[in-house]
Amino acid sequence: MILFLGILALIVAIILWVAKVAIGVVSSFGVIGFAVVIIGLILLMRGRRNSV
Numbered sequence: 001m002i003l004f005l006g007i008l009a010l011i012v013a014i015i016l017w018v019a020k021v022a023i024g025v026v027s028s029f030g031v032i033g034f035a036v037v038i039i040g041l042i043l044l045m046r047g048r049r050n051s052v
Helices: 002-029 031-051
Strands: none
Touching (some): 002 031
């Protein structure tokens, strides 16, 4: 149970970190940066799904 909570906390921390980075990119590059982040996330998810 503790291990599960630890993994869950780690996943949440990673998601928050990615969101913070994405917000930084969007504020720097505007719409283009936002599009790049979205495309990058889609490619990342697709790659992860194929590897599993």
